[in-house]
Amino acid sequence: xxxxxxxxxxxxxxxxxxxxxxxxxxxIIVDDVLSDENCGKSALQYGSTKGLPKLRELTAERLQRVDxxxxxxxxxxxxxxxxxxxxxxxxxxxxxxxxPGDVVLVEDPTYFVFLGLLEGRGVKTHGVKLTPxxxxxxxxxxxxxxxxxxGEIKRLKLFYIVTYAHNPTGIVWSFVKKAAVLxxxxxxxxxxxxxxxxxxxxxxxxxxxxxxHENSAxxxxxxxxxxxxxxxxxxxxxxxxxxxxGLLPPQLIDPVLNIKANxxxxxxxxxxxxxxxxxxxxxxxxxxxxxxxxxRAKALVMKDAIEKWxxxxxxxxxxTGGLYYWIRLPRHQCTGxxxxxxxxxxxxxxxxxxxxxxxxxxxxxxxxxxxMRLSFGSASASEIQKGVKRLGEVIKSISSYHTRRQT
Amino acid sequence: xxxxxxxxxxxxxxxxxxxxxxxxxxxIIVDDVLSDENCGKSALQYGSTKGLPKLRELTAERLQRVDxxxxxxxxxxxxxxxxxxxxxxxxxxxxxxxxPGDVVLVEDPTYFVFLGLLEGRGVKTHGVKLTPxxxxxxxxxxxxxxxxxxGEIKRLKLFYIVTYAHNPTGIVWSFVKKAAVLxxxxxxxxxxxxxxxxxxxxxxxxxxxxxxHENSAxxxxxxxxxxxxxxxxxxxxxxxxxxxxGLLPPQLIDPVLNIKANxxxxxxxxxxxxxxxxxxxxxxxxxxxxxxxxxRAKALVMKDAIEKWxxxxxxxxxxTGGLYYWIRLPRHQCTGxxxxxxxxxxxxxxxxxxxxxxxxxxxxxxxxxxxMRLSFGSASASEIQKGVKRLGEVIKSISSYHTRRQT
Numbered sequence: 001x002x003x004x005x006x007x008x009x010x011x012x013x014x015x016x017x018x019x020x021x022x023x024x025x026x027x028i029i030v031d032d033v034l035s036d037e038n039c040g041k042s043a044l045q046y047g048s049t050k051g052l053p054k055l056r057e058l059t060a061e062r063l064q065r066v067d068x069x070x071x072x073x074x075x076x077x078x079x080x081x082x083x084x085x086x087x088x089x090x091x092x093x094x095x096x097x098x099x100p101g102d103v104v105l106v107e108d109p110t111y112f113v114f115l116g117l118l119e120g121r122g123v124k125t126h127g128v129k130l131t132p133x134x135x136x137x138x139x140x141x142x143x144x145x146x147x148x149x150x151g152e153i154k155r156l157k158l159f160y161i162v163t164y165a166h167n168p169t170g171i172v173w174s175f176v177k178k179a180a181v182l183x184x185x186x187x188x189x190x191x192x193x194x195x196x197x198x199x200x201x202x203x204x205x206x207x208x209x210x211x212x213h214e215n216s217a218x219x220x221x222x223x224x225x226x227x228x229x230x231x232x233x234x235x236x237x238x239x240x241x242x243x244x245x246g247l248l249p250p251q252l253i254d255p256v257l258n259i260k261a262n263x264x265x266x267x268x269x270x271x272x273x274x275x276x277x278x279x280x281x282x283x284x285x286x287x288x289x290x291x292x293x294x295x296r297a298k299a300l301v302m303k304d305a306i307e308k309w310x311x312x313x314x315x316x317x318x319x320t321g322g323l324y325y326w327i328r329l330p331r332h333q334c335t336g337x338x339x340x341x342x343x344x345x346x347x348x349x350x351x352x353x354x355x356x357x358x359x360x361x362x363x364x365x366x367x368x369x370x371x372m373r374l375s376f377g378s379a380s381a382s383e384i385q386k387g388v389k390r391l392g393e394v395i396k397s398i399s400s401y402h403t404r405r406q407t
Numbered sequence: 408x409x410x411x412x413x414x415x416x417x418x419x420x421x422x423x424x425x426x427x428x429x430x431x432x433x434x435i436i437v438d439d440v441l442s443d444e445n446c447g448k449s450a451l452q453y454g455s456t457k458g459l460p461k462l463r464e465l466t467a468e469r470l471q472r473v474d475x476x477x478x479x480x481x482x483x484x485x486x487x488x489x490x491x492x493x494x495x496x497x498x499x500x501x502x503x504x505x506x507p508g509d510v511v512l513v514e515d516p517t518y519f520v521f522l523g524l525l526e527g528r529g530v531k532t533h534g535v536k537l538t539p540x541x542x543x544x545x546x547x548x549x550x551x552x553x554x555x556x557x558g559e560i561k562r563l564k565l566f567y568i569v570t571y572a573h574n575p576t577g578i579v580w581s582f583v584k585k586a587a588v589l590x591x592x593x594x595x596x597x598x599x600x601x602x603x604x605x606x607x608x609x610x611x612x613x614x615x616x617x618x619x620h621e622n623s624a625x626x627x628x629x630x631x632x633x634x635x636x637x638x639x640x641x642x643x644x645x646x647x648x649x650x651x652x653g654l655l656p657p658q659l660i661d662p663v664l665n666i667k668a669n670x671x672x673x674x675x676x677x678x679x680x681x682x683x684x685x686x687x688x689x690x691x692x693x694x695x696x697x698x699x700x701x702x703r704a705k706a707l708v709m710k711d712a713i714e715k716w717x718x719x720x721x722x723x724x725x726x727t728g729g730l731y732y733w734i735r736l737p738r739h740q741c742t743g744x745x746x747x748x749x750x751x752x753x754x755x756x757x758x759x760x761x762x763x764x765x766x767x768x769x770x771x772x773x774x775x776x777x778x779m780r781l782s783f784g785s786a787s788a789s790e791i792q793k794g795v796k797r798l799g800e801v802i803k804s805i806s807s808y809h810t811r812r813q814t
Contacts, residue, residue: 015452015453016452018448018452021447021448021451021452022451023441023444023447023448023451024441026437026441026447026451026677027437027438027441027442027447030433030434030437030438030441031434031437031438034430034431034433034434034437035434037430040428040430040433040434041425041428041430042647043647044428044429044430044433044645044646044647044648045422045423045425045428045645045646045647046422046646046647047647084491084670084671084675085671085672087669087670087671087672088670088671091669091670091671113668113669113672116668116669117669120665120666120669121669238451238452238677239451239452239453240449240450240451240452240453240454240675240676240677241451241675241677242671242672242674242675258527259527261520261523262494262498262520262523262524262527262528263491263494263495263498263670264491264492264494264495264498264649265492265494265520265649267649268491268647268648268649268675268678269647270433270645270647270648270678270681271675271677271678274677
């Protein structure tokens with residue numbers, strides 16, 4: 001793919017806006033940490049595999065604050081594991097829980113890097129249709145029944161969901177849906193013959209435009225043994241500082257830490273100190289306020305441009321946060337990497353993520369091929385306007401052709 | 408293990424000396440990087456999975472400088488992959504090259520964390536006896552013959568060696584031995600039916616007390632396709648900044664990067680910038696000079712203490728660098744974690760690494776159980792003296808007992 005084409009507008013990558021990076025703030029934090037000899041020694045020395053105790057405490061406290069009314073003992077620093085980005089936690093989880101040939105459920109569509117991870121480890125996937133407040137429960141029931149009748153239920157290990165400002169669709173899961181999903185997973189465990197976990201990826205929670213206090217699945221009573229909560233400080237703060245975390249069921253902590261120790265002994269103390277200080281000082285929360293305003297404004301720029309330049313018949317999913325718009329074209333208008341639309345758009349200097357990348361290789365249905373993810377993360381306002389205009393013109397020019405055969 | 412016992416002297420861990428950490432230097436580097444807006448934006452943003460181009464270049468250039476007379480094209484920035492510590496590179500390699508049940512050769516004794524990694528992934532290991540300049544080639548031949556006759560040769564994937572200031576014995580491999588080993592591995596490939604790699608872990612190379620220009624295995628002609636060179640900036644600079652690297656055969660780069668992308672997308676740009684600047688400015692090399700003097704002095708303190716307090720009949724391996732002394736007691740004097748010696752030493756407030764931890768679980772021989780690794784890394788001079796004195800007294804007091812049955 002000609003990704004270095006001059007003048008190309010990237011509406012594809014999930015990069016955050018370089019203008020929002022807290023450069024001066026991080027400079028002051030590091031200056032502060034390394035001006036104190038004891039802190040400095042600790043920040044530049046090995047730490048524990050689990051992560052900096054203070055950062056684990058702050059993480060638990062913050063969850064308790066954000067997730068109003070969590071049952072006692074749930075947001076426990078002892079259950080927090082710090083990783084090199086939340087991606088590493090996902091990897092460790094799959095290593096700890098899944099053998100090749102095991103089955104993982106995902107949303108249709110979902111975070112495509114996670115699909116790559118599963119594929120890389122030989123894990124099978126089935127998709128459950130996503131609606132604007134979480135998965136379609138009827139379809140979930142159907143998938144579970146089918147897993148039972150095919151015998152695959154014995155290999156089902158977990159259901160992975162992205163619950164806040166979902167990547168790629170931008171939706172927020174309702175708490176009720178999470179509870180309904182967990183209840184079904186618990187019911188199915190007898191047939192599975194082993195625990196089936198609900199992995200709640202809340203990577204974009206801190207990037208919601210408004211503080212929507214939809215509770216996490218941790219709020220569900222008895223979540224403790226089955227809900228894995230995954231978060232990150234990277235995405236909303238500085239992606240170059242790779243610090244994510246998981247809040248794990250007690251029985252998973254040691255298995256995950258044993259693998260983490262083999263990966264890298266533990267997350268860089270130095271970057272953990274930076275995040276820890278940002279949280280402690282209130283800088284992190286203040287930065288979120290700035291970000292929300294910034295991205296809301298850029299989302300509006302993209303919305304206006306889409307309304308102005310895209311044809312009337314497309315279906316736009318308006319994001320509640322995060323970095324993406326999800327666009328659905330009519331079924332016959334293919335958007336895949338080999339489609340006329342994608343190639344023409346690239347020639348016209350605009351790159352998007354083909355929707356088909358966001359679907360599991362699920363033999364039970366055809367992969368939809370008429371959607372696209374547009375990012376307003378790193379592009380400037382004028383690039384967004386220009387990129388959407390180019391793309392809209394390409395869509396209109398292509399729509400007269402019949403592109404069904406192209407993928 | 409009562410690792411938080413008050414007054415306990417740790418001669419076990421491979422921590423570097425906190426007094427050597429370049430705290431002020433890192434503060435100035437970060438200040439510098441983040442005072443420049445463009446640099447700052449890049450340091451706090453996602454980078455590439457392979458690593459910062461400038462850091463990869465500097466790494467290749469430095470190898471070319473240190474490893475005099477490397478054939479052209481060997482120290483190539485394109486072959487360098489940056490990881491979260493060299494440990495992560497080892498993990499990625501094993502993921503890329505080994506399936507459960509595959510066989511890896513290691514030195515007897517070797518770096519025990521690597522043994523844990525192999526075990527965690529279901530890889531079998533056989534040990535090859537170590538002598539003061541590398542493995543015993545006769546024993547290596549014997550092991551290879553046995554692998555052939557047992558059919559295990561078909562599963563042999565690599566030989567892992569620690570070539571500079573070896574952990575735990577402190578020896579330096581001679582170049583001639585590396586060449587002899589690689590030559591044998593190449594010869595055996597026909598029987599193996601696939602490539603067999605030589606992994607040269609040079610983690611302690613920059614911690615050699617004197618600049619001993621023993622060439623790496625990269626110097627061997629035709630090393631390019633089979634030698635994997637692993638290094639780190641973490642150990643000699645600041646262990647809290649996790650930056651290691653590998654120089655990989657071209658055919659392994661993509662497989663390793665694909666797994667790395669699933670692990671964490673790429674190493675934190677921020678910590679890569681810190682290391683990059685330290686190399687660029689000459690600070691890294693200056694720091695090594697300070698370190699060498701510091702650790703040589705501490706090694707001498709430990710040497711004197713051992714000569715003074717340990718019984719005359721022990722066998723001491725004097726290190727050429729790194730952080731460790733390797734001590735061999737008579738065969739009947741067990742040093743394992745359940746031995747009277749270990750437990751008494753712990754009660755007397757001194758902790759060492761039992762030698763048995765450094766041996767693969769190789770069914771072809773019994774694990775030696777009469778050795779210990781003593782670290783002079785993080786303990787102060789007076790702790791070293793006190794710790795060695797306590798340990799010497801314990802050894803002498805135990806030696807009158809017959810401890811053969813204890814492990």
